Amino acid sequence: MKKTLCMLLALLMTLSLVPTFATADELPEITWMITGSGTTSDENNMVLQKIGEAIGAKVNVIQVAPGDEDVKLNALIAANTLPDLFVADLADAQQFINEGMLCPLDEFLSDNGSEILAQVGEKLPKMPANQMDGSIYMIPGASADFMENLNVRVDWLKKLGLEMPTDLDSLYNVLHAFTYDDPDGNGQNDTVGIVLTMAQTNQWENLFGAFGIPYNKPCQLEDGTVTSYFKHPHFLECIQYLRKLYQDGVMDPDFATMPAMTAHEKLWSGACGVYGFRDVGVTNNWYPGRYTFECPEDPSEIFGFAQITGPYGDCGSVAQYPKLTTGMVVASTCKNPDAVVRLINYLFTEEGDNLTYLGVEDVMYRWIDKEAGKYERLNEYVDDAVHRANGGFTYWMNMPEDNAQLRTMNALTQQGQAEQQLHAIDYPYITSTIEAETEYGTLLDQIVKEATAQLIVTKGDVEAEYKEFVTRWENEGGLEYEAEATAAYAAQVK
Amino acid sequence: MTGAQISLWKRFCKSARQYWWFYFMLLPGLIYIVVFRYAPMYGITIAFKNYSVFKGFDASPWVGFDNFTKLFGRAAFQRALYNNVIIGVEKLIFGFPLPIILSLMLNEVRKNSLKRTIQTAIILPNFISWIVINGLLFAMLGTNNGAIVGVMRFFGYVGEIPNLLADKEHFRAVILLSYLWKSGGYATIIYLAAIAGIDQSLYEAAEIDGAGRLQQLWHITLSSLRPTIVMLLIMRVGEVMNAGFDQIYAISNYLVVSVADIIETYVYTLGMESRKFSEATAAGLFINVIGLTLVLITNHIAKKIDPESGLM
Numbered sequence: 001m002k003k004t005l006c007m008l009l010a011l012l013m014t015l016s017l018v019p020t021f022a023t024a025d026e027l028p029e030i031t032w033m034i035t036g037s038g039t040t041s042d043e044n045n046m047v048l049q050k051i052g053e054a055i056g057a058k059v060n061v062i063q064v065a066p067g068d069e070d071v072k073l074n075a076l077i078a079a080n081t082l083p084d085l086f087v088a089d090l091a092d093a094q095q096f097i098n099e100g101m102l103c104p105l106d107e108f109l110s111d112n113g114s115e116i117l118a119q120v121g122e123k124l125p126k127m128p129a130n131q132m133d134g135s136i137y138m139i140p141g142a143s144a145d146f147m148e149n150l151n152v153r154v155d156w157l158k159k160l161g162l163e164m165p166t167d168l169d170s171l172y173n174v175l176h177a178f179t180y181d182d183p184d185g186n187g188q189n190d191t192v193g194i195v196l197t198m199a200q201t202n203q204w205e206n207l208f209g210a211f212g213i214p215y216n217k218p219c220q221l222e223d224g225t226v227t228s229y230f231k232h233p234h235f236l237e238c239i240q241y242l243r244k245l246y247q248d249g250v251m252d253p254d255f256a257t258m259p260a261m262t263a264h265e266k267l268w269s270g271a272c273g274v275y276g277f278r279d280v281g282v283t284n285n286w287y288p289g290r291y292t293f294e295c296p297e298d299p300s301e302i303f304g305f306a307q308i309t310g311p312y313g314d315c316g317s318v319a320q321y322p323k324l325t326t327g328m329v330v331a332s333t334c335k336n337p338d339a340v341v342r343l344i345n346y347l348f349t350e351e352g353d354n355l356t357y358l359g360v361e362d363v364m365y366r367w368i369d370k371e372a373g374k375y376e377r378l379n380e381y382v383d384d385a386v387h388r389a390n391g392g393f394t395y396w397m398n399m400p401e402d403n404a405q406l407r408t409m410n411a412l413t414q415q416g417q418a419e420q421q422l423h424a425i426d427y428p429y430i431t432s433t434i435e436a437e438t439e440y441g442t443l444l445d446q447i448v449k450e451a452t453a454q455l456i457v458t459k460g461d462v463e464a465e466y467k468e469f470v471t472r473w474e475n476e477g478g479l480e481y482e483a484e485a486t487a488a489y490a491a492q493v494k
Numbered sequence: 495m496t497g498a499q500i501s502l503w504k505r506f507c508k509s510a511r512q513y514w515w516f517y518f519m520l521l522p523g524l525i526y527i528v529v530f531r532y533a534p535m536y537g538i539t540i541a542f543k544n545y546s547v548f549k550g551f552d553a554s555p556w557v558g559f560d561n562f563t564k565l566f567g568r569a570a571f572q573r574a575l576y577n578n579v580i581i582g583v584e585k586l587i588f589g590f591p592l593p594i595i596l597s598l599m600l601n602e603v604r605k606n607s608l609k610r611t612i613q614t615a616i617i618l619p620n621f622i623s624w625i626v627i628n629g630l631l632f633a634m635l636g637t638n639n640g641a642i643v644g645v646m647r648f649f650g651y652v653g654e655i656p657n658l659l660a661d662k663e664h665f666r667a668v669i670l671l672s673y674l675w676k677s678g679g680y681a682t683i684i685y686l687a688a689i690a691g692i693d694q695s696l697y698e699a700a701e702i703d704g705a706g707r708l709q710q711l712w713h714i715t716l717s718s719l720r721p722t723i724v725m726l727l728i729m730r731v732g733e734v735m736n737a738g739f740d741q742i743y744a745i746s747n748y749l750v751v752s753v754a755d756i757i758e759t760y761v762y763t764l765g766m767e768s769r770k771f772s773e774a775t776a777a778g779l780f781i782n783v784i785g786l787t788l789v790l791i792t793n794h795i796a797k798k799i800d801p802e803s804g805l806m
Contacts, residue, residue, distance in 0.1 A: 071766045077547050078771060095769075099548045198748050253637050256660055256749040442768040443570060446751075453748035457660070472569055 028336040029058045030343065033073065033083035034395060036063040046360050047391025054355075055346050057339035061395070066260055067199055070442075077101075084334035085343065090325035090431075091438045093129040093138055103330040104135035108341040115348035116341075119400055127324050128432050139344055140327035142401040146278040147420035148317040150206040153273045154304040156183035165306050168210055168241060171274075175250035178273030184293075193250035194274040197263040198453055203276035205317035205425075210310030211238040214318045214427035218485055226428050226485040230448040230473065234312065236466055239455045246456050256453040268292055276317075279305065279416035284409050285393070289377075289384035300412045307423050316423025324431050328397075347399045357404035359392035373407040428489045436484050440477030447473045541776040561776040571777065573752065574760035578781070581737040581756060584670050590730050592674055593681035594723065598711060600682065601689050613686070616679025627672060628744040635659050635668075665750040673741060681726070688722040689715060724796045732789035735781040757781050 043061075052058050062083055064072045069087075076082055088096065096102045109117060117124075119142045124130055129138040152164060157174065160181055165171040175193025177183065183191055196203045201216040208215040211234040219229045229235070245251040252258065252266065266272040268286065270293035275282065283303050288295035295302060309315040330340050346352035358365045364381040368374040381387045388394055398405065409417075437444075451469035455462055474482075510517050536551065541561055543554040565571050596616060603609040619627075634641045637657040646655060658664045696714050705713065739758035746754045757777055765774030 074766050074769050077769065078765070080547055099546055101548050253657060254660075257632070257747040442763065443568075446763070447570075450748045450751050454752070457749060476569060 027052065027056060027058045028339045029060060030085065030334070030336055030339050031060045031062060031083040032340075032343070033062040033064060033069075033076075033086040034397075035066050035069055035087075036394070042389055042391075045389070045391035046363065047355060047395060050355055050360055051343070051346065051352070051395065054352065055339060055342040057336060057342065059343065063394070080333075082331040082333055084331055084336070085328060085340045086331075087326065088138070088329045090128055091433055091441065093327075093329055094132065094433045095438060096329070097129065097132050097137055101332055102137045103332045103334055103337050104137060105139070105330060105337065105341060106136050108338050109136060112338055112341045113345050115345045115400075119348050123322070123324070127327065129325075129327070129329075138327040138329050140323040141397065141399045142348070143398060143403060143406070144320040144322050145398075146280050147320060147417055147424065148202050148205040148276060149279040149282070149416050149420050150306045150308060150317075151267075151275045151277060151279060151282045151303050151416075152306045153178070153183070153302060154300070155302050156273050157304075159183055159185065164304055165308060167309050168311070171306065171308050172244070172250070175245060175274060176248065179250045183273060184270060190271060192252050192266070192272055194245065194276075195252045195258075195263050195266045195272040196255045196276070197258040197260055198256050198449055199258065199260040200263070202278065203263065206276050206306075206308060207242065208238055209316045209318070209423075209425045210308045210314060211235075211241075212310065212312055212314030212425065213238060214425045217318055217427040218430065218489075220428050220489070224486065224490070225482055226430070226489045227482045228444065228448060228473070228478065229427075230451065231470060234310075236455075236463065237311070239452070239462065239466070242456045243462070256457070264290075274306070279303070279413045279420075280405065280409065283416065284405075284413040286384070287410075289382065289387075298412075299410060303412070305416045305419060307419070314425065316425050317420060319424035319426050319429075321429045344399075347395075347397050350400070353396070353400050353404045356391075356396040357393060358408075359387060359390065364390065364392055373409070375408060428485075430485060430488050431492060432488045434481060434484045434488060436477055436481040440481060443476055444473060444478055444481065447476060447478075538775065538779055540772050541779045543772060545772040545775075547771070557772075561772045562780070565773050565776050565780075570755070571757075571760060574755045574757050577753060578735060578737045578756040578758075581666065581669060581742075581754075582734040584666065585673055585737065586730060586734050588670060589674060589677065590727060592678040594685055594719070596678060597682045597685035597689060598715060600686060601715065602707070602711075613679070613682070616682065618679075619676045620680035622676065624676075624740040624744040627676060627741075631659060631668070631672060631745065659745070660747060660749040662750055662753050665753055669738075669741065669745070669754065672745075673738060676741075684722065684726065685719060688719055692718045720800070721802065724800070728789055728792045728796060731792045732785045734788060735785045 048059055048061065062072070062076075073082075073086060082101065093102065105113075116139055120140055123140060123142075124136050124138075127138050127140060130136045152174070154164070156178055157164060160177050160183055162174055162177060163170070165174045178191055178193040180189075182188070196207075205215045208229070211232075213219065213229050213232045213234055215229060217229055218226050219232045220226050221231070221233070242251070246253065246255075252263075252272070263275075264277075264286075267275045267277075267282065268290045270291070283299040287299045287302075288297075307315050328344055330337050334340055347356065354361070358375060359377075359381060361367070363378065364387060365375050365377050368376055377387060381390065381392065396404070447469060451466070451473075455466055455469075458465055539551060540554065542556060542558060543551075544557050544560075545551075545554045600609055600613060603612065622630075632640075635643075635658045637643055637655060643655050656664065658668050692715065696718075697710055700710050700714060735757065737756040737758065739756070739762070742754050742756055743759050743762065746759065757780070761774045761777045764770045764777065
């Protein structure tokens, strides 16, 4: 009996090896690390299968929560299990190239990268990461990023008899009314003027912009020094305005502890009246699927955009430049770089762009008028969460210039982006690596975030605390950063 | 080899031959400790190197104590060290006696069903992860929709309610109290087991001699627990620098980071967010060396006071 059982077990174990042999000759596999969009897609969903069929490879996706990309990538680096394909900025890419961690893509581009070369071929040699040793390592998207809007509930404005705010005082009045005057008319104290969260930069840009500060970017002082926006001469004034919003309860008090998704949920559930975020999300991609209150077909009945002008005449959000310092890179440990380049190339094609943005045609959506960019979601895919769980939008990387999002964007969203581009807060866009940023960047960034949160809520002497934070920032490598950034920018604009 | 060593070796060989199955059973545990506890210690070398993942341990260049010099020069590290000491000592001072007190109190409960219910209630929080506890704290203490705020408002309180999770002045108290709630009960298991092992005839004799409950508790229960208390104290002191990464990482935020950032969270920032693996290892090695030193000192003191106590 024992002998029979042993034989049976041995036979079963041998049989379990069969699929391994069978798959060995099948498709090459690649791993791709992407930032998640709030909903984790099912493994091997329809969209991923279609991508695999199109490029002749099995794509294994590592989906990372927004904000956790660096930590995840560093953990994978520490374990020496880098994903084959991921997005890197210039500072990281330069370090990776020096360490031999990235794969030169020249030969694969000529074989499998026709769309890439057609759309960003001229841009490739201009990228600093691709100038290090003459090889191409980084592939950027063809289009610039979207601008951040200050989205305002116009239905609430109408209900309360208010005008769209245009300056800091009128914004305060609107926020106050949105918080205390029951704008949703349900008789409950369940709304708040504005929701901000330290977990994301989007929400803050227009408020800092009203003081001429490029939030989360470098700025140039009058003497030509390039430094952190934290040392902008109007920084403290902006903080004082934010303190007023905080103290008067017209901004959500949990701004320092609130995760990004919770902030979004406050908008989606109709608890918040003003929200800083690119309208592409607020009035287009999320509308109406993500909202839990009743939404009319036309988003302009619910949302409008405010341009807030500050005391010095400044207004807007951070300017967007063509991507030269960030892009997709391939790990040198990748066993199938040709398949990875095929994947990137596919994302540049109209077919790949439509698939990753809208999903599988005639299953998840269908075109009503393709020329006009009109489409409709089908069946259960009307629900945003179901759509994303099945791979819709999840793998979309905004690669081609004329992309699905731009083609299908509704009129209000297009208008919001166009208006916002007229109000861009400029900043010194440095296209070379700053060593001090690589060395101290994360720690300096944390000091600034800590300072911002702390200065908004402190009951102590704001100016004295600000000075302490500035001294700390300077001593922790900030002065080195300033010197390098100033020299690099001066050389760049020469 | 000296004569004594040869004799010891012979005794070991004899014992190994005689009880080989016990030694065989010991093997997996030994292998585990060697593979997962001792072998990774080779990684400590990167604290003294300019470590590059792609170059590996051996090819990365030696830099001596440069990483330590850099580390100690960072204000954020100094702050983390200070917080670490404060939080670690607080947890030791309040966290160490709590299970002893709880055990003594539980031991005095005469009704078994009540005793078991209380014991289960105080041990259960240990099995809740810090992430869940963070969620509970947020749900209870949040100023926006928190339960406590809701109750206070329900009863008509209109004054200002501080956000304890975002208030520097109270945050360490939140850390300490949530730590005591979670882990205070679990350590009672060892003390209750030790109490159960005390010879009951000692209590009977003491009662005949006229000793009251308090005197019995002091002279019999606590005296009998002394070796257990000393052993656990030595081990706990060794962990004093481990101020609780899981807890603080889960609960910390930008408003309280100045009083909550500890070495372990700083190591995480250095290693996982800034990719400074060498400096992160140096920081980790530093707290472990302190921990080991504290264990040795406490052990030495314990043996001086009572030669029967101590770990080695």
